[in-house]
Amino acid sequence: MRSLPARRTVTALASALALAAAAASPAAASPRxxxxxxxxxxxxxAFGTGGIRPVEGVPGCLQGTGRxxxxxxxxxxxxxxxxxxxxAGYETWQVRDLLDDGTVTDALEEADVVTLTMGGxxxxxxxxxQACSAPFEAVQGPATCNARLGEAPARIDEAAGxxxxxxxxxxxxxDARIVVLGYPRLFDERQDTPLLSAERAAELNDWADVLNAELAAAVTEEGAVFVDVTDRFRGHGVGSEDPWIFFDPTVPGNPNNLHPTERGYLSGYFPQLLGQVARAR
Structure with a gap:
């Protein structure tokens, strides 16, 4: 499995030293x-934050390099x-397969919190x-998009299960607190953009809501906590004046496209997740 970056090793060392100091001086004891x-x-x-790097020990596993x-x-x-x-690119079954690795199960055994996004x-x-984008529909028409949207309910049901x-x-x-984070609405639906018509943007945002709702119902039934970030990202979709979703129209195949920017992660996801971590303490 992955060798953690140096910054995380330093963080672990600093935490260990702080705990040792607390043990030596009961008056200075602090929360664990x-x-x-x-x-x-x-x-x-962290896709959407900048560069992309491979994860050591996990073939084909990629992460973003930004915060x-x-x-x-x-x-x-x-x-x-x-x-x-x-x-990046993992489906729910691939996340599940990670538990066949001893390094992962060892870490899970000691964990207080497990956090993840999955289902998309x-x-x-x-x-x-892509099928519903304005450039695609201009050439191919609406049939492919409509067909994909027609398949969405069954696919969402399977993903939630x-x-x-x-x-x-x-x-x-x-025994950790399992926190499943939802997906933001990706698009501003108040006007047409080069990527999507306002009508298609609204349809796709509605399906994102359905996906979040079904994921929430499925994972909470199994004892996890589902965290909805829709309100945090509201007004910051692609096409808005202040987007928190990365999209480079000059490079449609950019793997960072349609992922949160650093601002999106830090202002959209972080405050929601921090509250869940605090509860685990």
Missing amino acids: TVQLVNLGDSYSA DHVDKLDSHPRVEVTLDAAC NDIGWSEII SAARTVAAIEEAS
Whole structure:
């Protein structure tokens, strides 16, 4: 599995020294450090924040190089990210398969919090958006988009069921608080943009709401906590005056496209997640 970056090793060392000092001086005792394991897809892997790097020990696993909600949590004096194995492109079953690795199960056994996003890749979200984009529809017409949207209910149902099985598998390996973070509405639907018509943007945002709702119902039934970030991102979709979602129209295939920017992660995801970590303490 992954060798943690130097900054995380330093954080762990600093936490250990702080705890040792507290043990030596009872009067200086402080709350314990929360151990956090991060799993999931590209929305847990900092895509959208800048460059892209491979994760050591996990073939084909990629993460962003910029700051996100997990990175900021790791800089907190009472939080230690002991394992960050989120991988862009992962579906729910691939997250579940990570639990076959001893390094992952060892980290989960000691974890206080497990955080992840999952489900978007199961439904082929990027393919749906491409089929419904204005450039595609200008050439191919609306049939492909309509067909993809017609398949969405069944795909979402399957994704939610698989997400529930992943949560159940994590629960078997850990007593941690499992926090499943939802997806933001990606688009501003108040006007047409070069990427999407306002009508299609509204339809896609509605399906994002359905995905979040079904994921929430499925994972909470298994004992996880679902955190909705819709309100945090409201007004900051692609096409807005202050977007928190990265999109480069000159490079449609940019893998960072349609992921939160650093501002999105730090202002959208981080405040919601911090509250859940505080509860684990």
